[in-house]
Each structure stands twice: as C-alpha cells, then as structure tokens.
Amino acid sequence: MQKTFTYPKFEFVRPPELVEGRVGHYPVVVVGAGPVGLATAIDLAQQGQQVLLLDNDDTVSLGSRGVCYAKHTLEVLDRMGCGDKFVRKGVSWDVGRTFLRESEVFNFNLRPEEHHHRPGMINLQQYYLEQYLVERTDELPGLEKRFKSNVISAVPSDDKVTVQVDTPEGPYSLTTDWLVVADGARSPIRTMLGLDIEGKVFMDRFLIADVVMKADFPAERWFWFDPPFHPNQSVLLHKQADNVWRIDFQLGWNADPVEEKKPEKVIPRIKAMLGDEREFELEWVSIYTFQCRRMNSFNHGRVLFVGDSAHQVSPFGARGANSGIQDADNLAWKLKLVMDGKAPATLLDSYTEERSYAADENIMNSTRSTDFITPKSNTSRMFRNAVLELAAQHPFARSLVNSGRLSVPTWLAESSLNTPDVDDFAGNMIPGAPMADAPLQTDKGEGWLLSEMGNRFQALHYVEDASLLDANTAQSMAELALSTVAVEPMVVARQGVAPAGLKTLIDSKGCIAQRYDMKPGTTYLSRPDQHVAARWRALDTSKLNAAVARATCNG
Ligand SMILES: O=C(O)CCc1cccc(O)c1
Numbered sequence: 412m413q414k415t416f417t418y419p420k421f422e423f424v425r426p427p428e429l430v431e432g433r434v435g436h437y438p439v440v441v442v443g444a445g446p447v448g449l450a451t452a453i454d455l456a457q458q459g460q461q462v463l464l465l466d467n468d469d470t471v472s473l474g475s476r477g478v479c480y481a482k483h484t485l486e487v488l489d490r491m492g493c494g495d496k497f498v499r500k501g502v503s504w505d506v507g508r509t510f511l512r513e514s515e516v517f518n519f520n521l522r523p524e525e526h527h528h529r530p531g532m533i534n535l536q537q538y539y540l541e542q543y544l545v546e547r548t549d550e551l552p553g554l555e556k557r558f559k560s561n562v563i564s565a566v567p568s569d570d571k572v573t574v575q576v577d578t579p580e581g582p583y584s585l586t587t588d589w590l591v592v593a594d595g596a597r598s599p600i601r602t603m604l605g606l607d608i609e610g611k612v613f614m615d616r617f618l619i620a621d622v623v624m625k626a627d628f629p630a631e632r633w634f635w636f637d638p639p640f641h642p643n644q645s646v647l648l649h650k651q652a653d654n655v656w657r658i659d660f661q662l663g664w665n666a667d668p669v670e671e672k673k674p675e676k677v678i679p680r681i682k683a684m685l686g687d688e689r690e691f692e693l694e695w696v697s698i699y700t701f702q703c704r705r706m707n708s709f710n711h712g713r714v715l716f717v718g719d720s721a722h723q724v725s726p727f728g729a730r731g732a733n734s735g736i737q738d739a740d741n742l743a744w745k746l747k748l749v750m751d752g753k754a755p756a757t758l759l760d761s762y763t764e765e766r767s768y769a770a771d772e773n774i775m776n777s778t779r780s781t782d783f784i785t786p787k788s789n790t791s792r793m794f795r796n797a798v799l800e801l802a803a804q805h806p807f808a809r810s811l812v813n814s815g816r817l818s819v820p821t822w823l824a825e826s827s828l829n830t831p832d833v834d835d836f837a838g839n840m841i842p843g844a845p846m847a848d849a850p851l852q853t854d855k856g857e858g859w860l861l862s863e864m865g866n867r868f869q870a871l872h873y874v875e876d877a878s879l880l881d882a883n884t885a886q887s888m889a890e891l892a893l894s895t896v897a898v899e900p901m902v903v904a905r906q907g908v909a910p911a912g913l914k915t916l917i918d919s920k921g922c923i924a925q926r927y928d929m930k931p932g933t934t935y936l937s938r939p940d941q942h943v944a945a946r947w948r949a950l951d952t953s954k955l956n957a958a959v960a961r962a963t964c965n966g
Pocket residue numbers: 476477478479619632647649657659726727728729814815
C-alpha cells in the first residue's frame with residue numbers, strides 16, 4: 412500500500428554531545444516532529460529563537476491520520492511562511508452534505524461570504540503537511556533537527572530541564588531552559604512526569620480506507636447515516652490530494668480490528684459503496700477508536716504541552732490537528748517574550764488559560780458529534796433517528812443533526828489578556844477574536860489584511876484619507892515601535908499615504924471597515940497570533956500601552 416507518496420528519509424547525524432562527549436545546553440527543545448511540534452519550532456525560529464527539535468523517527472507520518480485543515484490553520488501557516496504550498500497541493504472545499512440513507516437532509520457552507528483569501532478547508536494527507544513543514548524548517552537558521560532521537564527521560568528543576576536522548580549511536584544528555592512536548596496522544600514525556608490526562612473513551616470503532624481512484628464526485632464532505640451500502644452505521648467521504656479519497660466506515664465496538672483491516676474485508680465494503688465497476692486501489696487502511704480528554708494544565712514549570720499530548724478529541728469536526736496548530740500559534744510568541752525577558756513567566760499561565768478553554772470547546776463539540784453518531788442508549792438512538800427523519804422537511808430539526816461541527820478558531824473572549832471594550836462596537840471582532848481577513852491594497856499591490864498581520868503586536872488606526880493624518884497622531888503612532896514590547900503602527904484608510912513613513916493599508920473594497928466596524932479614529936491592538944487584544948474609538952497611546960502590558964502580563 413501507499414503508492415502515491417514517496418517517504419523522505421531524514422538521516423541521523425551524530426550530535427556534538429556524542430562527538431565531543433559533553434552535555435549540551437539549549438534555550439528551547441521541542442520534542443516531536445509531527446505537525447504541532449514542527450509548527451511550534453517554526454514559529455519560535457521565525458522570531459529568531461534558536462530551537463532544537465527532536466524526533467524518534469526518520470520520516471514523516473506513516474499513513475494520513477489528519478486530513479482536514481481549516482481556514483484559520485491555513486492563515487496560521489501563512490503567518491509561518493508556508494501556507495501557499497498547502498493550498499496548492501490540498502483539495503479546497505467549503506460545502507458539506509449530510510445524507511440519511513440516500514437523501515440529503517442538510518448541507519453547510521464553511522465560507523458564506525466573499526473576499527477571504529483562504530478556503531473554508533483544505534484536505535491534505537498528513538505526510539504532505541509534515542513534509543512541507545520540514546521543508547519550511549530547512550529555511551530557518553537556528554532551527555536544528557535531530558531525527559532518530561528518542562527522549563527517554565526528562566527531569567525538570569527550577570532553572571532547567573535535563574533530557575536524556577537515545578540514538579542509534581547510544582544515549583546522551585542535554586539541558587534546556589524550556590521543553591515543549593509535542594510527542595502525541597500517548598505522550599511518553601507526560602507519563603515520565605507522572606501527569607494525568609482525563610476524559611472519556613468512546614465505545615466505537617471506525618475503519619479508515621484511503622483509496623486511490625479517479626472519481627468526479629465534487630470536492631465536498633459527504634456524511635451518510637444508515638446508507639444502503641453500510642446499513643445502520645455511518646460513512647464519511649473526503650477527497651484528498653493525488654486522487655486519494657478518505658472513507659471512514661463506522662464499525663461498532665464489537666468489530667474485530669485485526670479482521671476488519673484485511674483487504675478481503677475492506678474491499679467489499681468499498682465496492683458496496685462505489686459499485687463493482689469503479690476501479691480503485693487501497694492506499695492505506697487503519698482502524699481507530701478515540702477519546703475526548705485533556706490535561707488539567709498545559710504548562711508545568713519549564714515543561715509545556717502542545718497538541719495531542721495535552722488534549723484529544725474524536726476526528727469528527729477535524730479539531731485535533733487544527734487545535735494543535737493553534738496551540739503552537741498561542742504559545743510561541745508568549746514563550747519568546749518570556750525567554751527574551753520581556754514578559755514574566757506568568758504569561759505562560761495564559762497559554763493554559765486560553766488553550767484549555769479552546770480544548771474544552773473542542774471536546775464539547777466533538778463529544779456532541781460523537782454522541783449523535785454513536786448514541787449511547789436506545790432512547791438516544793430513537794431521538795437521533797427521529798431528528799434525522801424530520802430534518803429533510805423541518806428546519807428546526809436540521810440544527811440538531813450533528814455529524815461533526817468543523818473546526819473554527821476559538822474566540823478567546825474570556826481571556827485575562829484582553830482589555831475589555833469601553834466603547835460601542837458592532838460585529839464580532841471583539842477582544843479575543845481571531846482576526847478576520849479582508850482584501851486590501853498596499854504599495855506592493857493587492858493583498859490581504861492577514862498577510863500584513865502577526866508575529867508582533869500591531870496597532871491599526873483607521874482614517875478616511877491617510878495623507879490627512881495629523882502630525883501629532885503620526886508621531887505618537889511612530890513612537891509605539893520604540894517600546895520594550897514593540898508595537899508596529901499601521902494606518903488603514905480608504906485612500907492616501909500616511910506621513911512619517913507609517914505603513915498604509917488601503918481598504919480598497921471597504922471590507923476592513925465593515926468587518927471591524929471601523930470609523931475614523933478607531934484603533935485596534937492585535938497580538939502576534941492575530942487575535943484582537945483591545946480596541947477603542949479614538950487613539951490614546953497610554954491606553955494602548957496599558958493594553959500591551961495587560962496582554963503580556965506586564966501590567
Ligand atoms: O470531516 C470530518 O469531520 C473529519 C474528517 C476526518 C479527520 C481526521 C481523520 C478522519 O479519518 C476523518
């Protein structure tokens with residue numbers, strides 16, 4: 412199996428610890444070169460941080476566990492300098508359809524409005540995601556990768572973490588100021604540290620069949636309840652790159668995972684679905700069960716947990732890898748400020764605060780979908796079936812159909828890092844919101860708001876005509892860039908070029924003003940991870956500086 416992808420092999424290179432027989436010290440070590448570890452290492456290295464990335468394997472993910480990458484994840488990957496590659500190779504889609512038997516009962520569109528750069532979702536095999544992220548790491552000086560390097564012990568103390576690494580040429584030790592753990596759902600490091608992860612296991616089994624076939628089905632998510640080709644169970648279909656199609660068959664808890672993986676069991680299931688005439692080849696087959704659970708805290712002194720090591724959900728809604736990449740997005744800028752001495756270590760508590768809030772939202776959505784797909788009792792099954800029967804005719808029932816609510820970024824509305832609104836605003840770009848994209852023009856031509864945002868604090872100040880910005884305002888904006896935690900000032904305008912060399916973003920289609928409810932004088936403060944931190948109807952740099960202090964725990 413696996414005919415469409417050639418696995419890269421990453422060589423083991425003897426590290427200086429083994430060559431020179433010494434204990435190396437590193438400012439930050441990331442363990443695990445899956446999507447989340449790679450993203451964290453990239454984000455830190457992009458900010459000029461020296462990073463060591465350790466992985467126990469020498470290639471990318473065997474088979475494709477993750478499939479769907481959401482619009483927001485693509486925007487994060489854009490900020491990490493590699494979004495285009497994913498969108499070029501991936502299959503973009505916006506529409507999902509849910510069927511009961513052979514009839515469509517419900518559909519959704521992930522991109523209900525125009526003028527966004529990225530699609531609602533792309534589907535791309537996890538091995539491509541990892542390969543492209545590895546390629547991005549190759550472009551970043553200061554990011555060292557070590558493959559075939561298995562962490563066998565991690566001992567934290569007040570001022571460092573001591574790590575033992577096993578390799579094909581023997582073990583060695585190193586120390587690090589910060590250890591970022593991205594070693595997956597079973598997280599050996601979590602176990603080594605005796606830390607718990609709590610939640611529930613779902614009593615169901617699913618078969619993943621990735622098949623290669625030429626099919627002209629649309630690039631949409633199709634989900635069936637009780638289809639004639641797989642009665643009383645559910646089936647999910649997604650198109651991936653290279654004409655690979657992901658089919659998930661619900662099997663029930665009593666299915667034998669060894670038997671069900673055999674081609675002689677899998678192929679008839681696929682033929683029942685696609686018909687005898689359609690030619691296909693099996694690419695990858697796997698059986699999975701899942702859990703919804705999370706750690707109580709994601710930061711433990713100098714050890715920080717990201718992705719599946721910290722929290723897990725069912726695949727329905729594609730909230731696993733997408734939320735893991737948002738962990739990286741949330742953690743990297745905070746850790747960098749702490750490492751640079753520009754923020755206290757308490758800023759890392761806000762990583763747990765914000766990302767455990769997100770994990771709870773993901774677990775809640777994932778649990779609801781799973782309960783709908785796998786009802787726990789006869790009563791729940793009767794209710795579920797009644798909802799499905801009613802949904803085709805009655806809109807009220809449609810909203811109760813739940814085959815997975817697809818990943819969207821978390822609105823960090825409750826975060827202690829936000830400065831609450833004191834002025835009136837319409838719309839949803841509230842403090843804590845992930846910033847909405849919008850088309851614009853710069854002196855380089857047409858572009859997108861989010862391409863101008865991120866990796867630093869920024870202040871967006873709106874005027875009608877940038878050339879009429881008064882000298883005092885321009886001067887106070889320019890001074891924002893000189894603070895310890897620098898804020899890049901930018902002017903958003905319908906026309907004109909701002910004085911004093913301030914960057915001007917032309918809101919060519921009026922979408923920025925509309926999406927952010929901007930009026931002349933409106934000022935937004937955004938965080939390095941493209942979340943809104945604060946906003947006012949007029950620029951007051953003392954309020955803005957206080958909001959930066961609050962967003963960095965310097966207040
Ligand atoms: O469409 C969905 O809800 C998720 C699709 C998915 C994600 C990860 C694995 C998998 O087999 C299916």
